[in-house]
Structures are given as structure tokens and as C-alpha cells.
Amino acid sequence: MIFASDNWAGAHPAISASLADNASGFAAAYGNGDLDKIIEKRFCEIFEREVAVVFVGTGTAANSLSLASVAKPGGIVFAHREAHIIVDECSAPEFLSGGLRLHPVDGPGSKMTPAALDSAVARFAPEIVHDGRPVAISLTQATEAGTVHTLDEIEALTSVARRYGLSAHMDGARFANALVALDATPAEMTWKRGIDLLSFGGTKNGCWCAEAVVLFDPTAAKDFGFLRKRAAHLFSKSRFIAAQFDAYLRDDLWLETARHANAMAGHLRDAISASNRTRLAWDSEANEVFAILPRTLAESARQAGAVFHDWHTPAELAGSIQPDEVVCRFVTSFATSVDDVTAFAALIRE
Numbered sequence: 001m002i003f004a005s006d007n008w009a010g011a012h013p014a015i016s017a018s019l020a021d022n023a024s025g026f027a028a029a030y031g032n033g034d035l036d037k038i039i040e041k042r043f044c045e046i047f048e049r050e051v052a053v054v055f056v057g058t059g060t061a062a063n064s065l066s067l068a069s070v071a072k073p074g075g076i077v078f079a080h081r082e083a084h085i086i087v088d089e090c091s092a093p094e095f096l097s098g099g100l101r102l103h104p105v106d107g108p109g110s111k112m113t114p115a116a117l118d119s120a121v122a123r124f125a126p127e128i129v130h131d132g133r134p135v136a137i138s139l140t141q142a143t144e145a146g147t148v149h150t151l152d153e154i155e156a157l158t159s160v161a162r163r164y165g166l167s168a169h170m171d172g173a174r175f176a177n178a179l180v181a182l183d184a185t186p187a188e189m190t191w192k193r194g195i196d197l198l199s200f201g202g203t204k205n206g207c208w209c210a211e212a213v214v215l216f217d218p219t220a221a222k223d224f225g226f227l228r229k230r231a232a233h234l235f236s237k238s239r240f241i242a243a244q245f246d247a248y249l250r251d252d253l254w255l256e257t258a259r260h261a262n263a264m265a266g267h268l269r270d271a272i273s274a275s276n277r278t279r280l281a282w283d284s285e286a287n288e289v290f291a292i293l294p295r296t297l298a299e300s301a302r303q304a305g306a307v308f309h310d311w312h313t314p315a316e317l318a319g320s321i322q323p324d325e326v327v328c329r330f331v332t333s334f335a336t337s338v339d340d341v342t343a344f345a346a347l348i349r350e
Helices: 013-021 034-047 059-068 092-096 114-122 151-163 175-182 218-230 239-274 295-303 338-349
Strands: 052-056 075-080 101-105 133-140 167-172 197-201 211-215 288-294 325-331
Touching: 013 239, 034 052, 034 211, 034 239, 052 059, 052 218, 052 239, 059 092, 059 133, 059 167, 059 197, 059 211, 059 218, 075 114, 092 101, 101 114, 114 133, 114 151, 133 151, 151 167, 167 175, 175 197, 175 239, 211 218, 239 288, 239 325, 239 338, 288 295, 295 325, 295 338
Parallel strands: 075 101, 075 133, 133 167, 167 197
Antiparallel strands: 052 211, 197 211, 288 325
């Protein structure tokens, strides 16, 4: 009953096999191998246009270097106040960009509202050097709250960005989970809705260590390469990232693993809703579930073998959580089984 994080899950067997298959022999280094080029072409096919793909080792690097690529002196990036880049990146985006400032924006369900974003951007007059200047927005898909931006919500936010001449970045650490939740195509959820650059995550969904930045303007790749090298994320044996993506993207494995994780989260939500001892903190749509449990129940569940984390109480829930209750986060993955969910359901039903 491991619901701590999808980062806790190992590698999918097909991805492990691909790593083993590519472990011997020789291949050109630094992204110049045949497999690297095959994967770049596959990304173009998936996104239905020519894109540039830059492999990195972590989601933090993908997010930070994406923002660094659009940075300007005094630059400001707007994101939801609970976005991963603001609360969980240890100021890596600021550091690797040479001093970008991240500006928090409000909105329910960890999603900025277009009105709040517009108001936040508008307060910075570009001619006033003291304030700094807006350069980009960043939205997380799926969000830290397990919610998913609809296609119209994405377009509404990028429309604000376009109006002010800002770049639009998507943090897609759980990109596949959001994609299958919407039953959309990668193109529909990104560039067709105004996204300029994407942090494409694989690690949380069955890969060992495979992340990429997808640039929908391929001409930006040359400068991006220098940013990656300077940040020490240019892998010499990049074939091992390519090998993971080879298995991950082959025969839609990445969508299959995401559907499974989302389905397990759905079963978990049903179990929490069915118990008279627990309740959902809010509705979520991807592979993260947030519930309110009595502290004593949370402790007894952990003693029985369930692994999950307490979560901070969002502002919109302030006052609705009793002193003897706690908000908890449960994350499912490709490795979560029905038996895991059934066993946990029994714990909270007793």
C-alpha cells in the first residue's frame, strides 16, 4: 500500500529491458547517436509538428532551464502560488536563470484564473525599471492538487500571456496523466492552445531517469544547448535517456501506464468517498488523491502498512479542517495494484 509518491515506483519492465538492450556496444555521445535522433523524430510525430527535444535528467532541470531560456534581466515569471516551481524547486529556477523572479498568482484548485493572472501581470509597467518586467507564465499540468487544466483553461491563460507578449511554459511532470484524463492529443494540450515550451516528464510514469524539454520553436534549441551544458545536464551517454523514451513512447506505453495510475486513483477516491470515516478534500482528476482523515485513523493506517504523506491545508480549506483531522495526499502509479487499493479501503472502512 505505497501511496507516498509516483517517484517511489521503480522502472517499468519494458523500460528496464530497453536500458539493458542498449547497454552494450558503442553509440555516438552527447545526443548525436542514431537512437537519439529516432526519439527526436518520434516526438515530432507525437506533437504533429517539428519540435526540438532536449534531454535532461530531472524535472527540476527541465523547468529551470525552460524558464532560463526565456529569461531577461529583471524578468518575472507568473505561476500559481502552489506551483512546483515556487514551492518545491529550492529556488533552482531563480538560480539557473540568473535571477528570474517567480510571482505567485491565486486561483482555486491550484489553477491560476485568467483574471488573477491578468491583474498580476498588469501591475508591472514595462517602462518602470525598478519593478522588473514580465517575461513568461508557467502552468502545471496536472497540477500539484491533482487537478487538470481543461483545454479551454489552458488557452485562456496563454491568451493573457500573448496579450502581454509573454512566453507560455507548461510543467508536465505528470503530462501523460493529464493527457489521458482529458482524452486529448499532445498537440491539442500544448502548442495548439498557445504553449511555447514544455517540460515533458517520464520519471513519474515508469521511466528511470528521463525528462525532456520540448521546444515548439525549434530555432531556440541552439541557445538552449548552451544553457543545458552550463547547468551540467548534457549527458555524455544520452542513449540511456533515449532508450527509456524509446520504450516509453513505443506502442503508447506512456499512455497505458498513465491510464492505469489514473484508474487506481479513481478507485481510491471511490473508497474514500464510501467510508463514513474519511472524505475527499477536493475533487482531483489525475493520479493524486487528497483526503481528510482523523489523525488517529491516519496513524493506524500507517501502522498497518499504508504509506502516504500529510499535506498542507490550502487556503480555501482553512476553517473546515478540525483539530483532530489531517489532510493527506495519496499518489498512485503504474505499479499500484487493485489489491493495494482494496487493502487500504478495508483499513478505512473498519
